[in-house]
Every structure is written in C-alpha cells, then in structure tokens.
Amino acid sequence: MKLATSLAIAAAACALAAPASAQSFQKPEDAIKYRKSVMTLQAAHFGPLGAMASGRAPFDAQAAARHADVLAVVAGLGSTGFIPGSDKGDTRAKPEIWSEQAKFKGYGDKLQAEAQKLAAAAKTGNLDNLKAAFGPAAATCKACHDDFRRD
Template sequence: MKIFASIAAASALLALSAPASAQFAKPEDAIKYRQSALSVMGTHFGRVGAMASGRAPYDAKVAADNAEVVAAMSKLPWAGFMPGTDKGNTKAKPEIWTEQAKFKEYNEKLQAETTKLAAASKTGNLDSLKTAFAATADTCKACHDAFRNK
C-alpha cells in the first residue's frame, strides 16, 4: 500500500510539475520543492541500492516499484532551480545558473538513466539491476560533484 501511495504521489507531482515554477510565491518555496523531490527520489533510490549491493534481500517487485518512483521523481526537481533560488537554505552551487546548458545536460542524463533503471528493474534480473543502478549512481555523483556544495 505504501508503494502505491508513493507512486500516486509521484504521479500527482509529475502532473503538477510543468506549471510549478509559476506557482512558487517565494524563492524559498522553489528551494523546498526541489529539495523535497530530490529527497523522495533519494529515499527510493536508496532502497534499490540496498538490494543491488546485497544490504537488503532482493525482491524484484519492490525493486521495480521503487525504481518507477525514482524515474518519475527524476523529472520534478528542475522547476525548482529558477532564478533567485541560488541563495538561502541550499547546497546548490552558483554554477547551476552560470552553466545552465551543462546543468540541463546532467538532468537529462539523470532522467535517461533512471528510465533505464526502471526498465532493468522490470526484468527481474539482479545483475541487470546492479548495472543500471551503478550507471544511475554515477550520473548522480557527477552532477553532485559539479553542482552541489558539500
């Protein structure tokens, strides 16, 4: 039931994400939005990672459910990186706004890798899941290294 609720919430957020930047009353709201989306994505990604690394028992259905949430959530945070959200409670580096083409390239790569992760998770093959998880994790790390303060 929790997975269904997570998927439903992710679907609702996805439907609302296109006009999201117009809905932020204050920059702080956009920052909270992107941080929340990234947090949910990270939680579900961590669940897949626990199975991929052997820290949790592999369950193909649970892996697929969580990977689907990751793929859906990967589309959301970007609306929250609007002008004026470079200050405040954020770990975002200024390069996000000065190197927008590169940042967009990274977020598109993340979305592509999470789509591959979701597809791999549906095969029921743990080795495929491990490979897709590693590629997605590398993509996350590359973006964090370039655009996130520690």
C-alpha cells in the same frame, strides 16, 4: 512500505499534472522546498535499490520494480525548482547551476534516461540487470552533486 510507495507515486503524479504551477513558485523558498522534496524522494528510492544492488539487502524483485518506477517519474521533477533567486537561502545548490545551465540540464536529462533504464532493468526481476543499470544511474547523481552541490 506499500503505502509509502503509493503516496510517493501519488505526489509525483500530482507534480507532473501541474507543471506550470511548479515553474511559477510564489517565492524562491518555495522552489527550494520543492526541489528538496524531490531529492528526498529520490534518496528514499535510490537507497533500497543500492542496498539490493550491493548485497547489503536481500533482492526483492517486486520492491525493486516499485522503487525504480517511482524514480523514473521523480527524476524529471527536480530541475523545475532551480529558478532565478533560489540560489540563496537554505540550499546547498552551487551558483554554477545558474552559470552553467547547459551542463546542469545535461545531467538532468541523463538522469531521466538512466532512471528509465533502471526501471526497465528492475522489471526484468533479475538482480544482475538491476546492478548493471544502477551503477550508471547512481554515477549520474554523483557527478551532478560533485559539480553542483555544496557539501
């Protein structure tokens, strides 16, 4: 698990180190792959936090802090993959992403803020703090998916 977390953090750091390249994809398919990778990372780290917050998994303060730290980094990466032309192909993105960009960006900004709060809460080592921060972060993801992702 430590190796997987380390790899995820390294991948996120690489992505952050080259934001210009993330915005100049060679093909729309590359942007789709990129954002799907970001979503996969988010799910891989939200899942264990949700399991701890709901009591489906035992609370592990160190693991919660690691997962939340990764989310705090990864939360800001996905939006760069929604470039013009990437609305076609192997994607569940709705066209409203491009026609309602301000609303879409608002969700991204909110996710980043909630992910920061979640990371801070996880670092306290207190399950109740984690639960309190997890709900709003998860609700932000759900709201964006409800508005902008096809089932």
